Amino acid sequence: xxxxxxxxxxxxxxxxxxxxxxxxxxxxxxxxxxxxxxxxxxxxxxxxxxxxxxxxxxxxxxxxxxxxxxxxxxxxxxxxxxxxxxxxxxxxxxxxxxxxxxxxxxxxxxxxxxxx
Amino acid sequence: xxxxxxxxxxxxxxxxxxxxxxxxxxxxxxxxxxxxxxxxxxxxxxxxxxxxxxxxxxxxxxxxxxxxxxxxxxxxxxxxxxxxxxxxxxxxxxxxxxxxxxxxxxxxxxxx
Numbered sequence: 590x591x592x593x594x595x596x597x598x599x600x601x602x603x604x605x606x607x608x609x610x611x612x613x614x615x616x617x618x619x620x621x622x623x624x625x626x627x628x629x630x631x632x633x634x635x636x637x638x639x640x641x642x643x644x645x646x647x648x649x650x651x652x653x654x655x656x657x658x659x660x661x662x663x664x665x666x667x668x669x670x671x672x673x674x675x676x677x678x679x680x681x682x683x684x685x686x687x688x689x690x691x692x693x694x695x696x697x698x699x700x701x702x703x704x705x
Numbered sequence: 706x707x708x709x710x711x712x713x714x715x716x717x718x719x720x721x722x723x724x725x726x727x728x729x730x731x732x733x734x735x736x737x738x739x740x741x742x743x744x745x746x747x748x749x750x751x752x753x754x755x756x757x758x759x760x761x762x763x764x765x766x767x768x769x770x771x772x773x774x775x776x777x778x779x780x781x782x783x784x785x786x787x788x789x790x791x792x793x794x795x796x797x798x799x800x801x802x803x804x805x806x807x808x809x810x811x812x813x814x815x816x817x
Contacts, residue, residue, distance in 0.1 A: 593748075622805075630809075631807060631808070631809035631810065632749070632792065632807040632810075633807075634804075634805055634806070634807075644802055645802055645804065680748050680749075682748070689803075690736065690796070690803040691796075691803065692737065692739075692754060692796075693739060693751040693754055694739075694749075694751065694805075695751065696748030696749050696750070697748055698746075698747060698748055699746075699747070699748050
């Protein structure tokens with residue numbers, strides 16, 4: 590398997606622009622996670638899906654952020670409008686079902702977002 | 706408040722000099738504690754899962770242990786290729802569903 594695929598790998602945009610990050614999870618994994626990583630705050634869970642349904646979005650910083658999972662093989666994280674403080678590395682991860690939940694997560698290579 | 710704290714923030718070792726990394730947690734409803742390794746410019750890579758106090762897991766030069774309040778990642782005779790940031794994550798139940806919280810990591814540098 591190719592692992593979790595993310596695109597783009599790097600994104601540079603100007604404040605106020607819309608940014609869309611994309612993720613393809615590992616085939617057969619029922620859970621998909623979006624994280625943000627910064628030096629100051631480390632790795633933060635933004636939202637996760639189970640069978641394409643959002644389960645916990647309590648980590649989404651504000652209404653400017655939205656995430657969708659239209660099918661089992663694709664998810665997007667959108668920021669509109671973007672701000673300089675959104676600059677970070679965004680990771681997507683997926684996990685298989687384990688009992689009543691999930692276990693280890695498999696991470697993609699990340700998207701480095703810079704908002705000028 | 707549910708928290709995960711890792712120490713030290715950074716660790717510099719000579720090749721062959723064994724040491725331990727610490728991950729302490731304050732959560733209720735622990736489902737599992739996970740260790741990941743992250744190399745620069747890459748996503749975290751899974752190492753171990755520990756489910757209950759007293760459990761131990763080993764992989765090459767790494768050994769992870771778990772108590773009711775903390776976990777240790779022991780590195781025996783490290784090599785330069787062990788240099789990376791090591792993250793611990795705690796999975797627990799809250800509000801009826803599963804949550805995960807990551808520590809801020811320990812950046813390990815092994816000098817030849």
